[in-house]
Amino acid sequence: MNAAVVTVGDELLAGRTTDTNATWLCERLTDRGVSVDRITTLPDRIGDIARVVNEYRAEYDAVIVTGGLGPTHDDVTMEGVAAALGRSLEEHDGALVWLEQEGYSNDDLTDGTADLPAGARALHNDVGVAPGAVLEGVYVLPGVPSEMRAMFETVESEFSGTPTHREVVVIDEPESALLDRVERLRAEFDVSVGSYPGEFVRIAIESTDETSVERATAWLRERSETVSGDA
Incomplete structure (x- = not known):
């Protein structure tokens, strides 16, 4: 809907x-x-x-x-x-x-x-x-x-539809350094990805498939300098 x-x-x-x-x-x-x-x-x-x-x-x-x-x-x-x-x-x-x-x-x-x-x-x-x-x-x-x-x-x-699952990874790196990883996320895990810079960069990963979100989130955290307690 x-x-x-x-x-x-x-x-x-x-x-x-x-x-x-x-x-x-x-x-x-x-x-x-x-x-x-x-x-x-x-x-x-x-x-x-x-x-x-x-x-x-x-x-x-x-x-x-x-x-x-x-x-x-x-x-x-x-x-x-x-x-x-x-x-x-x-x-x-x-x-x-x-x-x-x-x-x-x-x-x-x-x-x-x-x-x-x-x-x-x-x-x-x-x-x-x-x-x-x-x-x-x-x-x-x-x-x-x-x-x-x-x-x-x-x-x-x-009002009803298919719920979207969302995880946010907070990364202590320049946004420009994450471009390749964001593209790989989109290509390999079939998720949508949003990038929101500030003091740190917040990468939001979303999909209607919860497993895809979990796998993509784990993949990104393993390859990034994440901030403790990211949310």
Whole structure:
């Protein structure tokens, strides 16, 4: 299973808010064996949201969109997703019933709070108010991190794939000196290899086959000046 993550918000693009949602989602998805192939941040513009969601839903098994939910003037994500899917926005009866059960009457709710793309499955917001939605592989979640995380956990079981095994070897050598060894790792063990320089060089070895990762890791450690306690 592969996925794209789309975060929406002018404040993200202006640097006033740190996008922790994408990082958290990627970690959870990766742990479940889902390959995240895109992370895209968009402004609060209906046209941009519609264009990107429409493109990504054709390419990926799932598209997760966070941010811009609610009834205020700049909360346009639902409208953008509806446009991408060729749906109208409609008041969702199930969302209204759930909100009423939570103690919100129609008089308490701002117009548009429960508007979702026609035919969508509502995702209830146990931490906030604005509901999320699922339709045609597109998952729409709130932007408030606590709300987003709680809502994602209600659908997390719908995301699955082949887990990737990963080991990291920390080496006290110049990155340029490791080029030949990295190439041999890739050729001989059928693993993906990432090289991350800093005070030391961190070589990350990954594969869906745990034995290949273990063999490649052992091979590299035997031929390198590793740092004690590498991880």
